[in-house]
Amino acid sequence: MDKINKNETNSDSEEEIGLGGSLIVEELETYKYEFYDDIKIEIEGQELQNVNIQPSTGLLPWPASRVLSLYISKYKEEFIGKDVVELGSGVGLCGLVSSKYTNFTLFTDGDEKSLPLLRDNVQSNSNLFNNKINNNNNSNNNNDRISIERLYWGNNQPTLDSFKEKYSNKYNFDIVIGSDLIYVDASIEPLFFTVDSILNTNKSGVGKGTFYLSFLDRKNHFPILKSVSEKYNFTMENIELNTFINYEASTMARMFIFKRNNK
Numbered sequence: 001m002d003k004i005n006k007n008e009t010n011s012d013s014e015e016e017i018g019l020g021g022s023l024i025v026e027e028l029e030t031y032k033y034e035f036y037d038d039i040k041i042e043i044e045g046q047e048l049q050n051v052n053i054q055p056s057t058g059l060l061p062w063p064a065s066r067v068l069s070l071y072i073s074k075y076k077e078e079f080i081g082k083d084v085v086e087l088g089s090g091v092g093l094c095g096l097v098s099s100k101y102t103n104f105t106l107f108t109d110g111d112e113k114s115l116p117l118l119r120d121n122v123q124s125n126s127n128l129f130n131n132k133i134n135n136n137n138n139s140n141n142n143n144d145r146i147s148i149e150r151l152y153w154g155n156n157q158p159t160l161d162s163f164k165e166k167y168s169n170k171y172n173f174d175i176v177i178g179s180d181l182i183y184v185d186a187s188i189e190p191l192f193f194t195v196d197s198i199l200n201t202n203k204s205g206v207g208k209g210t211f212y213l214s215f216l217d218r219k220n221h222f223p224i225l226k227s228v229s230e231k232y233n234f235t236m237e238n239i240e241l242n243t244f245i246n247y248e249a250s251t252m253a254r255m256f257i258f259k260r261n262n263k
Contacts, residue, residue: 105147
């Protein structure tokens with residue numbers, strides 16, 4: 001059973017962070033989770049505030065990350081030994097759960113403010129992948145199980161080109177995961193462009209790979225989601241939450257699995 005306990009901690013000091021920046025961390029809370037397969041995770045994040053004043057959407061655990069994390073731990077056989085990319089990692093919950101099973105997990109986020117907290121959360125839960133990350137300003141190049149990178153979605157993005165150059169020859173990315181990545185319809189096209197680009201680096205053959213996505217469908221994104229996924233040659237499968245969720249989830253909660261059609 002999944003549990004969440006929050007213990008408020010405060011820090012008014014400015015802390016130096018990796019990736020060449022600094023962050024003022026205020027009112028961080030500790031979130032404790034339990035998932036299937038006896039997975040226990042403790043992470044830090046902010047409590048959800050008014051979206052107009054939230055310092056960064058990547059600094060708090062979103063509801064859909066709990067959904068996807070439960071799925072991963074319930075159906076771990078789908079992830080064992082795979083090379084996985086998480087998009088929009090935020091505080092890192094889903095990637096941490098997957099790292100227990102995968103050959104390699106790459107945490108990514110385009111929000112620079114979230115990366116230091118993501119790095120801290122991965123470090124504090126390194127028991128899941130039995131290896132400490134190399135906490136430096138150039139991500140984690142020396143670790144063979146985990147890495148963290150800044151990655152923007154869409155065409156003509158230097159970070160996506162850098163990703164391909166850095167990782168495509170070393171890892172065979174079978175799976176992309178993401179939670180609460182969709183807030184507006186306009187984000188769906190660049191999201192699937194990025195997913196498609198990542199899975200196209202799979203050396204086992206064009207047209208393979210799977211994208212696992214959970215989100216709260218606040219504005220009926222389904223028609224655009226279906227249209228764009230088909231454009232990129234994915235078959236969309238709606239997953240019934242009651243097959244793995246062990247709590248009362250939001251009525252807006254959705255989970256989809258997108259599988260590549262052979263091209």
